[in-house]
Amino acid sequence: MRRKSFAVIGAGRFGSSLAVTLSEMGHDVLVMDIDEKKIQGLADKVTHALQADSTNEHNIKTLGIANFDVVIVAIGVEMQASILTSLMLKELGAKYILAKARTEQHGKVLERIGVDRVVFPERDMGARLARQLTDTHVLDCIDLSPDYSVEELMAPDFMAGKSLQELNLRSRYGINLIAIRSGDRINISPLAGDVIEKNDLLIVVGKNKDLDRLLQ
């Protein structure tokens, strides 16, 4: 894994969890927060923790923002601060900006500014949990966007004993099968002739509504 550099602006629950995890994974992580206490709590957990107001242009300029691989704006409630910070980051040539939004309007403004990826952690986590809780077949799920996911699921009964050619998941459901796990074995390039067995785990990618249809 290539070591990357991240700047996380805003060390609330989302920002600090992201920053600490990235740091534990061996990446360089700088955290900026206006709140001295938050910064003190993170000082020995990340590469660099800085107490500063990100809406002050001077503070952002001194970071050398264009050198970071990814900049994360993790300010939610203070919408004005989130927008102003993202705008300055964009102007200063940040390579890739990911920003957290609390509401649809907040997200829309961030997209207009040119933020590369907008995430809605509370909304997306709620939706993901709802899918996992209501469908006992779904073991894990990664949201690729509000509409698309990668899911790990137990092969539904109707698939058992059928080949991929017979199942024809791509044209019948619009779903791509990435891998099949059978006990300890994992098949990462499934072919048309491969047969799904009872209790196989499938890793699939597709539209959420098509994935739901598959399990109905």
Ligand code: ATP
């Ligand atoms: P979370 O849900 O992740 O806890 P939140 O959505 O409630 O966060 P906020 O409370 O607005 O979001 O902000 C998250 C963090 O951003 C806080 O630690 C706050 O101190 C910090 N923050 C807010 N405004 C600024 C700013 N202008 N400069 C730097 N940090 C800021």
